[in-house]
Amino acid sequence: HDVLAGTADIRDAVYELESGLKVVPCGVSLSGFEQSDPERLGKALEELTQEIEFLLIDAPAGISKDGVIPLAVSDEVLLVVNPEISSLADALKTKMVTEMVGSHVGGVVLNRASIDKTELSKREVGSILASEVIAAIPEDAEVRRSAAFKQPIVIRKKDSPAAVALRKLAADIAGETFTEPESRGKQEGFVGRFVRSIFGG
Secondary structure (H helix, E strand, O other), rough: OOOOOOOHHHHHHOOEOOOOEEOOOOOOOHHHHHHHOOOHHHHHHHHHHHOOOOOOOOOOOOOOHHHHHHHHHHEEEEEEOOOOHHHHHHHHHHHHHHHHHHOEEEEEEEEEOOOOOOOHHHHHHHHHOOEEEEEEEEEEHHHHHHHOOOOOOHHHOOOOOOOOHHHHHHHHHHOOOOOOOOOOHHHHHHHHHHHHHHHOO
């Protein structure tokens, strides 16, 4: 919020984690939110892109001003959705706004997916959003456990089903080859069955 209020430089808001990942956390104070100007976001991001290779923005779904500006300044937008109608409704709005501001939807990430037949399938999600589902992140209890330990799942439990799917997605985005762990025992069998149930084969 200090950056968007014009009282701080974007570089002062960057924190580097042990993993090497750099993050710019969002402020939580109401007063900071009131003083911020979302239109300053574009300039701040332009400064960051001169120093980093990949910049990911976690933007809210829907059509609020806070959500529209990140869409307008992005090279590509990924729609992250849960296999539920309410989530898809928000994603549809976001897709429409993305296209209205001249940006490009690069694909859909199906989050918290399961083999439960009551949920929307990968094919149904892709059809509703008229976009390719490029990854499915399985429902995984280790995600909640990692959050409780305040550690990213890809570090705390890097071979868990969700972590493997996230790491593969990251590799795909970066244009790199992803090599799955060689020995995962029963877990490998579950992931294989899950992937087949979502993507077929």
